[in-house]
Amino acid sequence: MFLTDRKKSKELNFYEVLERRTALGEGERKMLKILRQGFEGEQSYDRLWDEVGHDHLLIFRDIWMKVENATLQIDALIVHGDRLIVNEIKNYSGMYQYADGSWSVNSFQISEDPVAQVSRTAGKLIRLKYGGGHGHPFEVDRKVAFVNPNFNLTTDTEESKNHIITRPMLKYYMRDVARRSSGADASALSDTIRSCIIEDPMALPEVDAARIRTGLYCGRCGSFKLILDRYRSHCTSCGHQETIEYQTVQSIIDFATLFSEENLSKKGVRWITGAEVSDRRIERYLNKYCTLVRKGKHSTYTIDTLNFGDLLKMKGYNSKYEKGERILLD
Numbered sequence: 001m002f003l004t005d006r007k008k009s010k011e012l013n014f015y016e017v018l019e020r021r022t023a024l025g026e027g028e029r030k031m032l033k034i035l036r037q038g039f040e041g042e043q044s045y046d047r048l049w050d051e052v053g054h055d056h057l058l059i060f061r062d063i064w065m066k067v068e069n070a071t072l073q074i075d076a077l078i079v080h081g082d083r084l085i086v087n088e089i090k091n092y093s094g095m096y097q098y099a100d101g102s103w104s105v106n107s108f109q110i111s112e113d114p115v116a117q118v119s120r121t122a123g124k125l126i127r128l129k130y131g132g133g134h135g136h137p138f139e140v141d142r143k144v145a146f147v148n149p150n151f152n153l154t155t156d157t158e159e160s161k162n163h164i165i166t167r168p169m170l171k172y173y174m175r176d177v178a179r180r181s182s183g184a185d186a187s188a189l190s191d192t193i194r195s196c197i198i199e200d201p202m203a204l205p206e207v208d209a210a211r212i213r214t215g216l217y218c219g220r221c222g223s224f225k226l227i228l229d230r231y232r233s234h235c236t237s238c239g240h241q242e243t244i245e246y247q248t249v250q251s252i253i254d255f256a257t258l259f260s261e262e263n264l265s266k267k268g269v270r271w272i273t274g275a276e277v278s279d280r281r282i283e284r285y286l287n288k289y290c291t292l293v294r295k296g297k298h299s300t301y302t303i304d305t306l307n308f309g310d311l312l313k314m315k316g317y318n319s320k321y322e323k324g325e326r327i328l329l330d
């Protein structure tokens with residue numbers, strides 16, 4: 001069973017919001033592409049697990065951990081018995097060569113070495129048994145899982161082959177892992193893992209506010225060309241309709257994602273919505289969807305999650321309510 005959800009990373013969310021609200025530079029475009037491909041690869045890895053079945057396994061997905069002084073990010077960590085398996089997921093496609101400790105694609109050398117990466121992670125994890133007096137003896141196994149069917153690898157290193165699983169073998173590998181069941185030891189070890197999980201510590205780039213296009217946009221096609229009535233927006237590009245509440249919450253998330261170091265306030269939301277939403281409404285939505293931390297003329301808020309869907313659910317957004325009288329009164 002999956003013990004943690006896999007969601008878009010903070011970084012991927014950041015570049016997606018940036019893309020909606022500005023023209024990306026070349027480096028940003030590349031970054032977004034890499035992050036999207038990575039996330040798609042992780043999702044197809046998860047789907048394979050669902051096909052194979054993972055009821056008797058404990059699988060952490062997409063976690064950040066602090067082990068002694070080391071910070072590590074793990075795409076998938078499988079706990080069974082007294083053994084941990086680290087899976088580093090890669091969505092590479094193309095003709096790759098791995099020889100003499102270096103990787104190249106179509107004869108161009110690349111700086112990333114996934115085998116070294118997964119080995120470093122495993123090396124840090126093994127310290128768990130010495131740190132903090134946990135005292136569970138365990139082994140750490142490691143594999144790089146190449147999920148893309150269009151990935152071709154030529155390698156002459158036996159050692160590295162042991163740590164690489166390509167797409168055609170992935171289901172066999174998963175079935176083999178799934179055959180080994182998780183006993184009592186597994187829950188003790190997974191408790192230890194859980195106690196080391198931290199929030200995603202990645203620092204996001206700073207954004208120049210002058211680059212950001214303000215205003216509300218269509219949640220379906222992304223167009224900013226909307227006609228607003230009192231409680232709904234109508235997209236002139238695709239005809240889609242959304243509530244002002246829905247779109248304002250999206251804008252609140254956009255602001256908090258792009259300017260995570262800044263205070264979340266009415267002023268910021270007024271700015272990013274292009275002053276298209278009344279202050280009274282902004283205040284009401286901030287109070288409903290965010291947590292007030294400093295009250296006063298310049299009230300500031302925090303937001304529990306930057307995941308739009310999660311936030312709407314958590315705070316009880318109801319699409320029937322949006323046609324209700326309370327919004328019309330506003």
Ligand SMILES: [Zn+2]
Nearest residue numbers: 218221235238
């Ligand atoms: Zn639209």
